[in-house]
Amino acid sequence: MRNRNGWQRVVVEGAAILKGMAVTLRHLFRPPVTVQYPERRPRVAGRYKGRHWLTLYADGTERCVGCELCVIVCPSQAIYVKAAENTPERRVSRGERYAEEFQINMLRCIFCGFCEEACPTGAIVLGRDFELADYRREALIYTKSMLQEPYPGASGRDPNREV
Amino acid sequence: MSTVTLTINGRTVTVPKGTTVYHAARQLGVEIPIFCYHDRMPPLGACRMCFVQVEKMPRLQTSCTLEAQEGMVVWTESPTVVEARRAILEFLLINHPLDCPICDKGGECPLQDNTFKYGPGASRFVEPKRRFPKAVRLSPVLTLDRERCIMCWRCTRFGEVVAGDHALKGHDRGYRTHIDVPPVTQERPSKFIGNTIAICPVGALTSGVYRFRARPWDNRPVASVCNHCGVGCATWVDARGGEVVRVRAREKAEVNDIWLCDLGFFGYDYTQHPDRLTTPYVRERGVLREASWEEALDRVAHALGEAAPRVAALGGERLTVEEAYLLGRLFRSLGSNHVDARADARFTPSAREWAWGSGTFQALESAAVLVLVGCDLTEEYPVLWLRAKRALDRGLVGVAISPKRLEVEPYLKCSVLHDYGAEADVLYAAACLVGERAGGLPEPLREVDVDESCRRAGVDRAAVEELVRCLEAGPAVFAVGRLSWDGPHPERTLAALQTLQAVHGGQVWVLRGKGNAVGALLAGLVPDALPGLVALDDPQARARLHEVWGFAPPEEPGLSTPAMLEACAAGALRVLYVAGADPARDFPDGALWHRARAGLQLLVVTELFWTDTARQADVVLPALSIFEREGTVVNLEGRPQRVAPSRMGPPGARADGEILQVLAARLGRPMEYASVGAVWAELRRAAPQLDLDRPTELPRPRPQVEYRRPAAAGRQEEGLWVIPAAPLFRQGEMSARSRGLPELAGTPAVVLHAQDAAALGVDDGAEVELRAGDAVARVRAEVADRARPGHVLVPVGFSQLPRARWANPELRVRIRVLEGVSR
Numbered sequence: 004m005r006n007r008n009g010w011q012r013v014v015v016e017g018a019a020i021l022k023g024m025a026v027t028l029r030h031l032f033r034p035p036v037t038v039q040y041p042e043r044r045p046r047v048a049g050r051y052k053g054r055h056w057l058t059l060y061a062d063g064t065e066r067c068v069g070c071e072l073c074v075i076v077c078p079s080q081a082i083y084v085k086a087a088e089n090t091p092e093r094r095v096s097r098g099e100r101y102a103e104e105f106q107i108n109m110l111r112c113i114f115c116g117f118c119e120e121a122c123p124t125g126a127i128v129l130g131r132d133f134e135l136a137d138y139r140r141e142a143l144i145y146t147k148s149m150l151q152e153p154y155p156g157a158s159g160r161d162p163n164r165e166v
Numbered sequence: 167m168s169t170v171t172l173t174i175n176g177r178t179v180t181v182p183k184g185t186t187v188y189h190a191a192r193q194l195g196v197e198i199p200i201f202c203y204h205d206r207m208p209p210l211g212a213c214r215m216c217f218v219q220v221e222k223m224p225r226l227q228t229s230c231t232l233e234a235q236e237g238m239v240v241w242t243e244s245p246t247v248v249e250a251r252r253a254i255l256e257f258l259l260i261n262h263p264l265d266c267p268i269c270d271k272g273g274e275c276p277l278q279d280n281t282f283k284y285g286p287g288a289s290r291f292v293e294p295k296r297r298f299p300k301a302v303r304l305s306p307v308l309t310l311d312r313e314r315c316i317m318c319w320r321c322t323r324f325g326e327v328v329a330g331d332h333a334l335k336g337h338d339r340g341y342r343t344h345i346d347v348p349p350v351t352q353e354r355p356s357k358f359i360g361n362t363i364a365i366c367p368v369g370a371l372t373s374g375v376y377r378f379r380a381r382p383w384d385n386r387p388v389a390s391v392c393n394h395c396g397v398g399c400a401t402w403v404d405a406r407g408g409e410v411v412r413v414r415a416r417e418k419a420e421v422n423d424i425w426l427c428d429l430g431f432f433g434y435d436y437t438q439h440p441d442r443l444t445t446p447y448v449r450e451r452g453v454l455r456e457a458s459w460e461e462a463l464d465r466v467a468h469a470l471g472e473a474a475p476r477v478a479a480l481g482g483e484r485l486t487v488e489e490a491y492l493l494g495r496l497f498r499s500l501g502s503n504h505v506d507a508r509a510d511a512r513f514t515p516s517a518r519e520w521a522w523g524s525g526t527f528q529a530l531e532s533a534a535v536l537v538l539v540g541c542d543l544t545e546e547y548p549v550l551w552l553r554a555k556r557a558l559d560r561g562l563v564g565v566a567i568s569p570k571r572l573e574v575e576p577y578l579k580c581s582v583l584h585d586y587g588a589e590a591d592v593l594y595a596a597a598c599l600v601g602e603r604a605g606g607l608p609e610p611l612r613e614v615d616v617d618e619s620c621r622r623a624g625v626d627r628a629a630v631e632e633l634v635r636c637l638e639a640g641p642a643v644f645a646v647g648r649l650s651w652d653g654p655h656p657e658r659t660l661a662a663l664q665t666l667q668a669v670h671g672g673q674v675w676v677l678r679g680k681g682n683a684v685g686a687l688l689a690g691l692v693p694d695a696l697p698g699l700v701a702l703d704d705p706q707a708r709a710r711l712h713e714v715w716g717f718a719p720p721e722e723p724g725l726s727t728p729a730m731l732e733a734c735a736a737g738a739l740r741v742l743y744v745a746g747a748d749p750a751r752d753f754p755d756g757a758l759w760h761r762a763r764a765g766l767q768l769l770v771v772t773e774l775f776w777t778d779t780a781r782q783a784d785v786v787l788p789a790l791s792i793f794e795r796e797g798t799v800v801n802l803e804g805r806p807q808r809v810a811p812s813r814m815g816p817p818g819a820r821a822d823g824e825i826l827q828v829l830a831a832r833l834g835r836p837m838e839y840a841s842v843g844a845v846w847a848e849l850r851r852a853a854p855q856l857d858l859d860r861p862t863e864l865p866r867p868r869p870q871v872e873y874r875r876p877a878a879a880g881r882q883e884e885g886l887w888v889i890p891a892a893p894l895f896r897q898g899e900m901s902a903r904s905r906g907l908p909e910l911a912g913t914p915a916v917v918l919h920a921q922d923a924a925a926l927g928v929d930d931g932a933e934v935e936l937r938a939g940d941a942v943a944r945v946r947a948e949v950a951d952r953a954r955p956g957h958v959l960v961p962v963g964f965s966q967l968p969r970a971r972w973a974n975p976e977l978r979v980r981i982r983v984l985e986g987v988s989r
């Protein structure tokens with residue numbers, strides 16, 4: 004580093020401080036980013052990764068085939084799937100296999116979205132709901148009935164999409 | 167041995183002549199992808215996955231079929247090879263449904279792995295794929311998806327080369343080629359089909375029992391041992407969340423190689439069956455009611471303490487050796503030598519002479535002849551048949567002397583089908599002919615009239631002569647099985663066998679006993695020997711035991727099973743402790759068992775289920791299955807192998823060893839051990855010949871020539887003579903509660919000879935009534951040439967045909983066609 008004498012330092016470093024102050028000043032007159040939650044609700048981004056949904060096809064059959072790819076890819080081992088076989092009388096999904104049980108431990112989930120990425124049928128999606136707190140740990144193990152979207156498209160995804 | 171040296175990817179390797187390039191590369195650690203080749207079967211060259219480039223050869227070569235030659239220069243990763251692999255995989259995937267997400271092979275599939283590693287990322291094939299019906303249930307345990315099949319022929323060749331049962335076959339040609347079951351398999355399910363599931367390189371063959379229950383990454387594999395029959399195959403038990411979901415073979419060259427039988431593959435669901443006993447029961451005013459462990463154990467301890475030394479113990483095949491040892495020790499501390507592991511046998515010679523068990527299985531590879539004497543190998547010790555088959559293919563000569571036509575007959579050089587109970591006559595006749603050829607008939611055999619013996623056994627002299635010609639190949643393994651041991655004249659058979667052994671040479675195997683029966687005998691559950699099958703009066707052994715136990719075992723030999731039951735009936739024994747056995751169902755003399763039960767003050771049973779014996783007991787204690795505890799089990803060779811728990815037992819059930827320790831403490835004869843390993847260590851002190859993973863030499867009498875005359879012909883009873891034939895898939899309460907096995911066992915059918923069927927007016931498939939004394943059963947009849955005329959094969963073990971009633975070797979039945987009943 005070059006040696007500066009006293010005055011030179013006052014000028015150079017003073018300029019740096021002014022530069023920083025200018026940024027602060029600019030932001031002082033911009034609208035705030037913080038939201039008065041819960042009185043006001045934040046708007047999340049389009050690709051926000053929140054609570055999972057198990058989506059349905061337009062005809063109401065489940066997309067999930069119980070393949071457990073989400074289970075193996077999940078870095079926090081939050082998912083439990085137990086598969087079963089469709090019968091002619093009771094067709095739950097397309098193909099032979101469906102998830103009889105499906106649980107996600109929301110306490111473990113880190114919302115990385117790997118499960119959605121791994122899913123071969125586009126069954127599991129991360130929605131935009133982020134209000135997941137609860138008072139009991141057990142309540143945060145989401146079961147299949149909690150995860151399944153109530154009707155095709157309820158999660159906000161197009162039920163006719165390919166994957 | 168001459169060798170060749172070749173270069174693979176620029177590195178040289180020297181291999182024995184005859185080695186394939188594939189194996190040479192493996193030796194160098196060079197991986198070549200394969201599908202159709204399997205190293206337990208000869209190469210086929212069907213899939214072309216294993217292409218390599220060889221310099222000076224115009225085209226790519228399949229390395230699995232290509233023999234390494236001196237100076238060959240091989241490239242396994244050259245651009246041409248890489249390109250060819252991609253092309254092969256793209257071709258294989260043209261008609262593949264790509265439904266990995268719903269395929270049970272997913273995650274452990276060679277097609278997935280090879281495609282991932284060597285295949286193209288995408289397919290150019292946009293045309294419609296070939297369609298077949300999906301998930302076809304070929305058998306209760308086998309599901310076939312033809313769309314996934316890559317026609318590698320591993321499964322069909324397994325049936326041809328390894329098992330010899332031709333259970334699966336290719337059908338149609340070209341584009342429509344597919345795998346299916348031929349009629350023979352539809353009639354009689356294969357006993358080895360689980361292996362085809364294991365070797366199928368794709369998800370075309372999958373298990374109907376494991377179906378969709380887990381993914382490989384869910385499973386926690388535990389190295390264990392199958393404890394159904396006595397072969398003791400090494401297994402991997404896959405458990406998921408406290409449930410055993412699958413059993414796989416664990417490679418063990420000395421025992422099962424890489425195979426299992428279907429009883430081992432699919433006989434596991436019983437362990438998590440809701441019928442499992444979870445609480446003790448005690449009998450009060452004639453009925454069994456639930457009780458606490460405290461109460462039940464108090465009652466047992468009290469009764470044992472009161473009645474000692476007039477107490478006895480039976481069973482052991484379901485126990486580990488450590489538990490069998492503790493059981494023996496406890497009863498000896500009570501002053502009783504009345505302990506016997508052979509709970510289902512009427513014939514119980516001294517275990518110091520005729521211990522159940524074989525020589526080493528590897529002896530089959532060095533022996534010249536295998537003589538099966540009344541031994542239905544595939545129904546009793548299936549994987550031993552696979553070993554025998556391999557040895558037969560390599561030159562072992564197979565011979566059967568049997569009252570029942572064996573399934574494996576096509577692979578034997580000679581089969582002598584004789585009248586039930588007359589194997590001794592065949593053996594004596596053979597011994598005479600062998601002796602004559604050797605040029606000197608030993609004295610006792612001068613008495614034998616070969617023609618007369620043949621006539622008595624109902625066989626042609628020519629057949630025996632053929633047998634003797636087969637024996638000429640060299641020393642033999644004489645494997646005597648259940649059809650003889652439990653037959654009408656086992657002493658005479660053994661005497662005849664010894665005679666033949668003496669004049670010809672070889673060793674005698676006693677293929678008898680399920681599960682850990684041999685281990686229980688070795689651990690001391692025999693009335694006339696100490697642990698390690700040491701003589702009861704051996705001063706050294708007694709002193710050693712005194713040192714370890716703090717007391718010496720009683721000197722008087724105890725009673726073996728039949729005598730024990732007689733003593734129970736007579737009131738001479740007051741308390742019977744049955745552990746891991748079901749004598750009420752399995753002891754072939756049901757009447758004797760009933761008398762014994764009636765004479766007992768207290769019958770204690772430790773069990774997994776409500777077996778017949780448990781229902782009759784005064785105290786029932788819920789025990790743990792082989793999947794739920796640690797310990798050691800011993801197979802027929804006397805080879806101890808470790809079992810490990812893969813799941814927790816049902817709450818309320820306890821391990822037999824634990825029960826015995828608590829009882830001992832209450833009886834004031836404490837046996838305290840820090841762990842199962844400590845019991846094993848103590849057992850090793852008593853029986854030093856037991857060594858983990860080493861076969862134990864079992865005692866056998868010295869071969870000697872002795873002629874025993876046949877028993878005087880009894881009164882000629884009327885009716886057909888029953889040959890009790892125990893089917894593999896119907897062993898007892900455990901197999902009956904394992905998904906898939908009851909369906910494999912099917913419905914029982916008795917088998918009549920055409921001659922008898924015609925005389926009785928029985929058509930194939932007719933419903934008949936069997937009647938013997940007061941025992942009556944209605945079953946389907948089959949007409950086939952499986953035994954000599956005058957006999958009927960009865961599949962004992964089914965609920966309508968319990969062993970207790972139908973396995974008596976002297977039993978004759980009358981058969982009547984039930985009118986108006988169609989199949």
Ligand code: SF4
Nearest residue numbers: 077112113115116118
């Ligand atoms: S989002 Fe990530 S952490 Fe959460 S369940 Fe899916 S894979 Fe697991």
Ligand code: SF4
Nearest residue numbers: 067068070071073122
């Ligand atoms: S959500 Fe998707 S990845 Fe998970 S089991 Fe279902 S189909 Fe498979």
Ligand code: SF4
Nearest residue numbers: 315316318319321366
């Ligand atoms: S079913 Fe499996 S083992 Fe048999 S030919 Fe097809 S891919 Fe090969």
Ligand code: SF4
Nearest residue numbers: 392395398399427430
């Ligand atoms: S041969 Fe016997 S030990 Fe081996 S898998 Fe079959 S039942 Fe089990």
Ligand code: FES
Nearest residue numbers: 202211213214230
């Ligand atoms: S593995 Fe060589 S051709 Fe199939």
